[in-house]
Amino acid sequence: MQTIRQLEALREQLQGFRAAGERIALVPTMGALHAGHLALVDAARRQAKRVVVSIFVNPKQFGPNEDFGRYPRHEQRDSRMLSEAGVDLLWMPPVEVMYPEGFATNIAVSGVSEGLDGAHRPGHFDGVATVVTKLFNQVQPDAALFGEKDFQQLAVIRRLVADLDLPVEIVSVPTQREDDGLAMSSRNGYLVEEDRKTATVLPRALGVAERAIAGGGDAEVALAQARETLTAAGFEVDYVALVDAETLGEPSPDRPRRLLAAATLHGTRLIDNVPVNGDG
Numbered sequence: 460m461q462t463i464r465q466l467e468a469l470r471e472q473l474q475g476f477r478a479a480g481e482r483i484a485l486v487p488t489m490g491a492l493h494a495g496h497l498a499l500v501d502a503a504r505r506q507a508k509r510v511v512v513s514i515f516v517n518p519k520q521f522g523p524n525e526d527f528g529r530y531p532r533h534e535q536r537d538s539r540m541l542s543e544a545g546v547d548l549l550w551m552p553p554v555e556v557m558y559p560e561g562f563a564t565n566i567a568v569s570g571v572s573e574g575l576d577g578a579h580r581p582g583h584f585d586g587v588a589t590v591v592t593k594l595f596n597q598v599q600p601d602a603a604l605f606g607e608k609d610f611q612q613l614a615v616i617r618r619l620v621a622d623l624d625l626p627v628e629i630v631s632v633p634t635q636r637e638d639d640g641l642a643m644s645s646r647n648g649y650l651v652e653e654d655r656k657t658a659t660v661l662p663r664a665l666g667v668a669e670r671a672i673a674g675g676g677d678a679e680v681a682l683a684q685a686r687e688t689l690t691a692a693g694f695e696v697d698y699v700a701l702v703d704a705e706t707l708g709e710p711s712p713d714r715p716r717r718l719l720a721a722a723t724l725h726g727t728r729l730i731d732n733v734p735v736n737g738d739g
């Protein structure tokens with residue numbers, strides 16, 4: 460696996476792949492890799508002959524009081540994992556390559572990025588949309604892989620790609636979970652032992668609400684119960700919401716719906732989501 464940090468070298472290497480007629484898949488990440496990322500790499504290998512992974516901890520998607528400074532950075536370990544997973548190229552631009560002096564462009568996707576996490580993390584999805592657009596322009600992949608764990612991010616990226624006619628196929632991969640149901644996340648490492656156990660209340664509360672809603676129960680009651688369960692376990696709840704799985708707007712039982720939640724446990728913000736079974 461080649462590790463590249465400069466744009467010219469990246470373009471040169473990718474040119475070689477393209478000249479050989481090889482399809483390229485991109486897995487954008489912020490590093491601190493886990494089995495969830497490896498599932499994206501696996502899916503990428505089924506999509507294309509060449510797999511490029513990017514690692515860039517994007518300052519533009521963190522709010523001023525968020526965890527940019529302490530976000531886990533494990534360059535060597537990540538690099539070893541990707542090499543063992545058969546990745547062809549690791550794109551790891553320094554911040555001055557991604558955002559050179561004078562950088563002044565912001566990509567904002569309205570609608571899908573406005574509620575839920577968008578409401579609780581102002582500017583977050585602008586940061587994501589801006590860096591993902593840059594990554595797509597830098598790598599020009601045929602396909603790009605994203606996890607369903609960041610369900611709103613996925614919807615924002617699908618909207619961005621459709622609106623800007625970006626020639627890349629967006630492929631989503633189901634959330635990978637630990638044995639006890641907790642969604643894999645680079646941020647799970649922040650949880651102390653006791654909180655790591657409590658964190659499983661989040662997927663369980665979503666599961667209970669999902670079964671109630673899929674079984675025809677009152678959605679508002681199910682959502683309120685999930686919020687109560689989380690609060691009682693010590694979470695500060697940002698939202699537990701039922702939305703249309705595509706627009707993230709008002710849900711309707713004759714279209715796919717998604718149940719999403721975000722809550723903070725002693726300083727660690729966790730998100731999760733599940734489809735409502737039997738919808739659509």
Ligand code: PAF
Nearest residue numbers: 487488489517587590609
């Ligand atoms: O999901 C992530 O890790 C990040 O939001 C992404 C898509 C790599 C953009 O920085």
